[in-house]
Amino acid sequence: xxxxxxxxxxxxxxxxxxxxxxxxxxxxxxxxxxxxxxxxxxxxxxxxxxxxxxxxxxxxxxxxxxxxxxxxxxxxxxxxxxxxxxxxxxxxxxxxxxxxxxxxxxxxxxxxxxxxxxxxxxxxxxxxxxxxxxxxxxxxxxxxxxxxxxxxxxxxxxxxxxxxxxxxxxxxxxxxxxxxxxxxxxxxxxxxxxxxxxxxxxxxxxxxxxxxxxxxxxxxxxxxxxxxxxxxxxxxxxxxxxxxxxxxxxxxxxxxxxxxxxxxxxxxxxxxxxxxxxxxxxxxxxxxxxxxxxxxxxxxxxxxxxxxxxxxxxxxxxxxxxxxxxxxxxxxxxxxxxxxxxxxxxxxxxxxxxxxxxxxxxxxxxxxxxxxxxxxxxxxxxxxxxxxxxxxxxxxxxxxxxxxxxxxxxxxxxxxxx
Amino acid sequence: xxxxxxxxxxxxxxxxxxxxxxxxxxxxxxxxxxxxxxxxxxxxxxxxxxxxxxxxxxxxxxxxxxxxxxxxxxxxxxxxxxxxxxxxxxxxxxxxxxxxxxxxxxxxxxxxxxxxxxxxxxxxxxxxxxxxxxxxxxxxxxxxxxxxxxxxxxxxxxxxxxxxxxxxxxxxxxxxxxxxxxxxxxxxxxxxxxxxxxxxxxxxxxxxxxxxxxxxxxxxxxxxxxxxxxxxx
Numbered sequence: 117x118x119x120x121x122x123x124x125x126x127x128x129x130x131x132x133x134x135x136x137x138x139x140x141x142x143x144x145x146x147x148x149x150x151x152x153x154x155x156x157x158x159x160x161x162x163x164x165x166x167x168x169x170x171x172x173x174x175x176x177x178x179x180x181x182x183x184x185x186x187x188x189x190x191x192x193x194x195x196x197x198x199x200x201x202x203x204x205x206x207x208x209x210x211x212x213x214x215x216x217x218x219x220x221x222x223x224x225x226x227x228x229x230x231x232x233x234x235x236x237x238x239x240x241x242x243x244x245x246x247x248x249x250x251x252x253x254x255x256x257x258x259x260x261x262x263x264x265x266x267x268x269x270x271x272x273x274x275x276x277x278x279x280x281x282x283x284x285x286x287x288x289x290x291x292x293x294x295x296x297x298x299x300x301x302x303x304x305x306x307x308x309x310x311x312x313x314x315x316x317x318x319x320x321x322x323x324x325x326x327x328x329x330x331x332x333x334x335x336x337x338x339x340x341x342x343x344x345x346x347x348x349x350x351x352x353x354x355x356x357x358x359x360x361x362x363x364x365x366x367x368x369x370x371x372x373x374x375x376x377x378x379x380x381x382x383x384x385x386x387x388x389x390x391x392x393x394x395x396x397x398x399x400x401x402x403x404x405x406x407x408x409x410x411x412x413x414x415x416x417x418x419x420x421x422x423x424x425x426x427x428x429x430x431x432x433x434x435x436x437x438x439x440x441x442x443x444x445x446x447x448x449x450x451x452x453x454x455x456x457x458x459x460x461x462x463x464x465x466x467x468x469x470x471x472x473x474x475x476x477x478x479x480x481x482x483x484x485x486x487x488x489x490x491x492x493x494x495x496x497x498x499x500x501x502x503x504x505x506x507x508x509x510x511x512x513x514x515x516x517x518x519x520x521x522x523x524x525x526x527x528x529x530x531x532x533x534x
Numbered sequence: 535x536x537x538x539x540x541x542x543x544x545x546x547x548x549x550x551x552x553x554x555x556x557x558x559x560x561x562x563x564x565x566x567x568x569x570x571x572x573x574x575x576x577x578x579x580x581x582x583x584x585x586x587x588x589x590x591x592x593x594x595x596x597x598x599x600x601x602x603x604x605x606x607x608x609x610x611x612x613x614x615x616x617x618x619x620x621x622x623x624x625x626x627x628x629x630x631x632x633x634x635x636x637x638x639x640x641x642x643x644x645x646x647x648x649x650x651x652x653x654x655x656x657x658x659x660x661x662x663x664x665x666x667x668x669x670x671x672x673x674x675x676x677x678x679x680x681x682x683x684x685x686x687x688x689x690x691x692x693x694x695x696x697x698x699x700x701x702x703x704x705x706x707x708x709x710x711x712x713x714x715x716x717x718x719x720x721x722x723x724x725x726x727x728x729x730x731x732x733x734x735x736x737x738x739x740x741x742x743x744x745x746x747x748x749x750x751x752x753x754x755x756x757x758x759x760x761x762x763x764x765x766x767x
Contacts, residue, residue: 123643130631437627440588441688442616442644444609523608528588531623 128454131427142423143463145416146507150467151474153409153503154495158475160401162493167394169491173257173316176391177353179361181368182228182346184383190375199372199381202342209349212367215360218254218350223247223331223340225302234284234327235301241287243280244326245302247334255348256320263296263311266330270310274332278307281324282314302327305337357388406502413507417514420459424452424518428525435522436530445523452522456515457508464507468500535599535695535727536562536585542593543580554580556750558594562696562729567722567760569738570731572747579700581747582731586619586698587611599695616644620689624701626681628673634660634684635669641692659687663717679710686717690726697721697728703737715740715763736761 132139183199206221225232225245234243250267258265261282270277280288280295289295295309307329315324322328334340351360365382368374374381428435435448475493482490541558544551554577562568572578583589584596587603596603598618606614615621620641628637639656647655660666663683673681682702689697699718703711715737722728722742730741738744739761746754 123649134631433627434629437623437629438640438644439612440586440615440621440627441641442612442692444612444644446609447644526588528583531588531627 124451124454127451128458131431131451131455132459138423139459142420143416143459143466145419146413146460146463147416147467147470149409149412149416150464150503150507151471152412153405154468154471154500155474156405156408157402157495157499157503158471158493159478159490160398160405161495162478162490163401164394164398165491165493166489167398170317170319170489171390173259174319174387175255175350176388177351177357178255178387179349179351179357179364180346180385180387181349181361181364182383184380186374186378187380188375188378190378191373193373199368199374201344201347201368203344204342205344205368205371206347208371209347209364209367213360213363215351215355215363216349217352218251220249220252220255220348220350221331221344221346222252222348223334223343223345225334225338228345231325232302234288236288236298239288241284241325243284243287244322245334246322246326246328247331247338247340248328249331251350252328252348255350256322257316258313258320259316260311261314262294263309265311265313266328270330271332274336275330276305276307276333276337277310278302278327278329279311279313280309280328281322281326282312283323283325284327285312287325300327302329303338307333351388357386361386409503410506413510414514416463417456417460417507417510420456420463420511421514421517424456424459424515425521427455428452428518428522431522432525432530435525436527439525439527440531448522449516449519452519453512453515456511456518460507460511461504464504535564535566536560536729537597538585538594540594541581541584541591541596543577543584543589543591554750555584558750558752560745560752560755562727564727565722565725567719567728567742568730569741569744570729570747571733571735571738571744572753573733575749576747577750578731578747582698582700582729585696585729586621587615612644616641616692618695620692620694620697622682622685622689622697622699622702624704626673626678626685626705628681628684628688630673633670633672634665634676637673637684638688638691641688645692656687656691659691660684662690663687677710678706679713682706682710682714683717686714686721690721695727697726699728699730701732702730703732703734708736709767711737712763712766716767719760719763 183201186193186195186197186199189195203221206219210216210219223246224230229244231242232245234241234245248266250265250271253265258279265279266277269275278300280300285295288300295312298309299306300309349364351357361384365384368382369376369378438448479493538558538560541555543555544553558581570578570581580589584591587606603614629640635653635656638659639652642652642655657666657669660669663686665680665683665687668676668680673684676684702718703714706714718728718730719740730737732738739758740763741758742760743755743757745752
């Protein structure tokens with residue numbers, strides 16, 4: 117294996133160290149290109165991590181469906197009819213749409229985004245009150261900071277328990293007092309607090325000023341009957357949300373005599389679209405990072421090639437002597453290409469170390485500040501391996517130029533040069 | 535050892551062609567010490583370059599130790615040079631960042647000899663030219679005569695069939711020149727075939743045969759009574 121040839125390495129090192137300042141200046145281009153590449157890739161990762169913190173606890177493959185008013189007359193019904201769902205729909209959808217992994221009907225006291233007065237020992241809060249199934253936890257997970265979330269048992273037994281948001285807790289309780297086991301009053305009905313939650317991530321439809329009670333207890337306490345305000349649906353990750361969404365809407369339209377052409381009657385929000393858009397965005401960013409990185413790298417490697425061309429010119433006589441003494445073109449070429457690889461790789465490693473240091477600094481300075489979606493900017497091993505492989509391939513290809521130039525020198529011409 | 539028949543060589547200079555060698559017939563037996571003389575432009579260096587496979591002939595034939603030298607690609611020429619020939623240049627052409635021993639060992643490196651053997655052999659040849667103590671010195675620390683002796687050791691280390699020397703004393707004062715010639719004569723005494731290009735007649739007189747070149751043809755080819763360089767040292 118010629119790479120293990122000590123003499124070859126000694127020759128490479130002695131040529132490269134002959135003019136140290138020039139060698140160092142030559143490598144600057146590659147050092148900068150690696151810094152740029154690693155910084156861009158790391159920042160992209162930081163943004164991806166930042167986004168995933170914003171959306172923490174949200175199932176990416178989820179869907180929300182609610183009722184609006186019809187916009188097309190159909191089957192003897194006039195337009196402008198309000199679409200309302202009931203518990204039967206949940207059973208129907210679950211049995212007929214195989215893509216559904218979990219479905220959580222939700223109901224809100226007073227209607228969507230209405231606040232209700234909640235009282236406790238002289239304190240009041242204007243909070244939203246939700247009737248929920250335990251399965252909502254799979255779709256929009258709360259961070260429980262005290263106690264627990266509502267569970268199946270609460271649902272089955274219609275227990276008058278509740279989980280309250282942090283803001284509600286602060287409005288109703290004195291700081292430091294445990295809320296669990298205490299009762300709160302909603303429309304003169306008492307519910308026992310079993311848990312306190314905090315927003316999971318920066319993004320939550322429900323907010324922190326809210327009370328979540330078991331769906332069944334909600335029905336009994338507030339006489340909502342079979343009413344369902346909206347449903348949160350988790351789609352099996354094997355399927356696309358959009359396809360399931362179409363199927364769900366079609367079934368609901370058929371059941372409620374809504375024209376197939378009516379696009380307004382059923383409101384829905386495909387949460388996966390946000391994630392798809394985000395991942396497309398970050399993929400584009402990563403692609404951009406590689407694009408910019410590769411071209412700056414190319415420029416850097418070309419600078420190295422240029423300097424090697426100059427050293428070849430300077431060493432014309434030496435190369436001629438070597439060839440007279442029996443060096444084959446292959447040996448000459450190999451040495452110059454190795455010089456190119458060594459220069460590029462050393463520059464790459466230096467650039468990598470600097471870039472990682474800068475990312476570390478960026479992480480301590482910027483990341484973690486809650487208003488910036490930028491967390492833990494790192495580069496993956498795969499990205500590093502890809503970058504270095506690309507760099508080495510480039511250095512070999514570009515190194516071929518001075519190498520070809522060197523073997524073009526005829527020994528006799530080289531010897532004539534004095 | 536060397537058999538040249540009807541050798542022609544011309545160089546293209548723009549639209550003109552310069553006919554340098556015009557039909558040379560020349561042969562050298564094993565163990566000869568031949569001086570090739572001539573003024574500048576006589577074609578003596580061109581002849582040596584063709585003999586050294588550093589340049590290609592246009593017409594004619596060249597056999598070296600029974601091997602026809604023709605249609606060589608660069609790799610083959612490099613291997614033949616390495617195996618058959620040793621070179622000594624006027625300006626020594628040592629590699630300036632390698633010490634004396636490393637310079638001598640270089641042809642062996644191209645013969646793919648292992649490092650340890652290479653160094654041993656290089657030391658042996660340095661010893662033969664009397665420079666064993668200087669093995670670790672860089673060329674810049676050596677005098678001209680020493681440099682040329684290192685170059686001779688480098689030329690001989692691969693045990694070539696022919697040693698080609700292009701003005702080996704051209705850059706040296708006369709005393710040092712005679713020392714170098716003394717060394718060359720001693721190498722020749724051991725049976726080595728040596729060709730020297732020179733324009734100095736005193737150097738030529740230290741050979742056993744003198745070939746005079748003029749305008750690309752052999753003017754005179756005569757055996758001479760060898761003057762021993764040791765008489766002047």
